[in-house]
Amino acid sequence: MSQRRDFIKKAALGTIGISTVLSCKELTEKEDATAEKVVQKNQKKPVIISTWNHGLPANEETWNSLKNGKSALDAIEAGMKIPEADPKVRSVGYGGYPDREGKVTLDACIMDHQSNCGSVSFLQGIKHPISVAKRVLQNTSHVMLSGQGALQFALSEGFTEENLLTAEAERDWKKWVEESKYKPVINIENHDTISMLVVDNDGNISGACTTSGAAWKMHGRVGDSPIIGAGLFLDNEVGAAAATGLGEAVIRTAGSAMVVELMRQGKSPLEACKEIVERIYDKHKNHRDLEYLQVGFIALNKNGEYAGYSLRSGFNYAVYDEEYGNRMEDAAFKMPWEN
Numbered sequence: 001m002s003q004r005r006d007f008i009k010k011a012a013l014g015t016i017g018i019s020t021v022l023s024c025k026e027l028t029e030k031e032d033a034t035a036e037k038v039v040q041k042n043q044k045k046p047v048i049i050s051t052w053n054h055g056l057p058a059n060e061e062t063w064n065s066l067k068n069g070k071s072a073l074d075a076i077e078a079g080m081k082i083p084e085a086d087p088k089v090r091s092v093g094y095g096g097y098p099d100r101e102g103k104v105t106l107d108a109c110i111m112d113h114q115s116n117c118g119s120v121s122f123l124q125g126i127k128h129p130i131s132v133a134k135r136v137l138q139n140t141s142h143v144m145l146s147g148q149g150a151l152q153f154a155l156s157e158g159f160t161e162e163n164l165l166t167a168e169a170e171r172d173w174k175k176w177v178e179e180s181k182y183k184p185v186i187n188i189e190n191h192d193t194i195s196m197l198v199v200d201n202d203g204n205i206s207g208a209c210t211t212s213g214a215a216w217k218m219h220g221r222v223g224d225s226p227i228i229g230a231g232l233f234l235d236n237e238v239g240a241a242a243a244t245g246l247g248e249a250v251i252r253t254a255g256s257a258m259v260v261e262l263m264r265q266g267k268s269p270l271e272a273c274k275e276i277v278e279r280i281y282d283k284h285k286n287h288r289d290l291e292y293l294q295v296g297f298i299a300l301n302k303n304g305e306y307a308g309y310s311l312r313s314g315f316n317y318a319v320y321d322e323e324y325g326n327r328m329e330d331a332a333f334k335m336p337w338e339n
Contacts, residue, residue, distance in 0.1 A: 044304025045203050048320040050196040051244045051298060054083040054092065055318030056326055058194060063320050072200040073112055073134060076208045080108075080130040083194050084210055087166045091192045094127050095166045096212025098173050100180065101219045104164040107211050107226035108133040109144075113204035113236040119144040121226040125161040126154045130210045133226070144226065176216055193225045195232060195242030197300040205302065207232050207240045214247070223247025229257040238264045239301035241273070244315065245294045253280050259299050269299035270332065273309035278334075281311055296331055311335065 046066050048059045062079030070078070087095030098104045108129035109119035118137025121144060123129050132154045136145055145153050155161065165173075193211030200206065209225040209232045224231035224247035231247070233256040234240030241259035243250040250256070255276055262272035273296075280295050287293075296310030298317050308317045308331030315331040 043199070043203050043302065044321060044323075045199045046201055046321070047199045047300060047304040047306065048079075048196065048318075049198075049298050049300050049306045049308075050079075050318050051194055051242070051296075052192060052316065053318070053328065054086070054089045054194055055196070056328065057082045057086075058196060059318050059320040059326050062196065062198065063326070066198075066201055072198055072204060072206040073110065073137075075200070076110065076196055076198055076206055077130055077134050079196060080194060080208055080210050081128050084128050084130060087168070089194075090169065090212075090215075092194055092211055093129070094164050095169055096164070097169055097215035098165055099213075099217045099219050099221065100177075102165065102170065102173050102177075103219060104169070104212055105219075105221075106164075107213055107222060108209060109226045109228060109232055110134050110137060110206075110208040111228060111232060111234055112137070112206045113200075113234075115235070117143045117228050119226040119228065120146070120150040120154075121222045122147040122220060123150045123154070125151060125164065126159050127162060127164060128159075130208055132157070132159060133208075133210075143228065146222070147220075173216070180216075192244050193223075193231070195225070195244060195298060197234070197240040197242055197298060197306075199300060199302070199304050203302070205234050205236050205240050205300065207234050207242055209242060224250035224255070227251060229254050231256060233257040233260050235260055235264065237302065239269065239299060241269075241297055241299040244296045244298075245310070246289060246292060249280050249284055249289060249293060249295050253283060255280065255295070255297065259297050263299065263301055268307065269301055269305055270307035270309060273297040273299050273307055274332070274334070277309050277311050296333075298331075307332070309333065 058079040062075045065075035065078045083089040084093030106123045106129040107121045110133045111117045118133040195209045197207045211225040230251045232242045241256040259272045296315035298308045300306045310331045310333045320326040
């Protein structure tokens with residue numbers, strides 16, 4: 001009899017324990033749901049952030065496209081095509097500085113909120129590499145096409161081959177050839193890109209990069225801009241990041257992916273950018289590229305919070321949101337060697 005009473009007692013206690021666990025689980029689920037509602041309520045959308053002054057007209061076009069009901073990828077493509085077609089922007093697309101052989105070679109990538117990616121590198125003769133990268137995403141099972149293969153794909157998709165070397169860029173190249181010294185210039189738009197990150201009307205994140213790469217580079221050189229994880233990375237649950245500056249340094253450290261991973265761990269966009277910039281400096285402080293080393297990141301999290309941070313001064317970025325419109329902001333920076 002006593003054994004039976006003990007069994008009933010233990011069974012009752014076990015039932016109480018299970019009920020308590022279930023109650024705690026239900027409470028946790030309710031708290032999680034409440035917290036999620038708070039996050040969604042506080043989420044700013046749409047928000048667009050892009051690198052450098054040529055980000056302003058790109059942002060404007062992207063914003064208008066979003067407001068007119070276009071998808072995030074279509075809107076980003078429309079925005080990025082603005083600097084790609086502007087011969088005054090000497091680091092992107094048509095009018096971009098050529099390599100040391102006088103050939104304009106282009107890189108671009110694009111990524112959506114479902115982690116679909118498209119990329120082209122070492123592409124010649126096509127004015128809008130961002131559009132080709134988007135077609136890679138949409139119409140192939142690949143992520144990246146390069147060189148002659150990228151050109152063949154573009155032509156098969158109906159793009160037209162044309163000369164991208166403007167008279168101004170050719171004149172500057174011929175002047176450079178007189179000495180043929182390769183030396184990146186800090187914060188002068190001869191080795192930079194336009195990167196763009198977007199939180200769209202639905203609260204989803206997408207991003208893209210496009211560039212003509214480093215002026216006077218070796219023929220065949222590819223920088224960080226078309227490389228998912230280096231020049232651009234995003235996770236729709238967390239946020240997005242994109243890089244600017246010396247591409248080789250960003251590639252060596254998988255820079256943009258690392259910024260997003262730090263945001264996943266709870267850091268703000270500013271904290272995440274700062275930590276990776278400092279990490280890049282630590283990895284390169286005894287490197288031969290230190291003299292030319294400038295890197296910067298922009299980052300945007302799921303709530304629409306954003307930041308930019310660079311190793312040296314001079315990096316700025318364009319931001320567009322409902323509250324303040326389209327404007328330029330200076331990135332925070334810190335030069336560790338001056339401490």
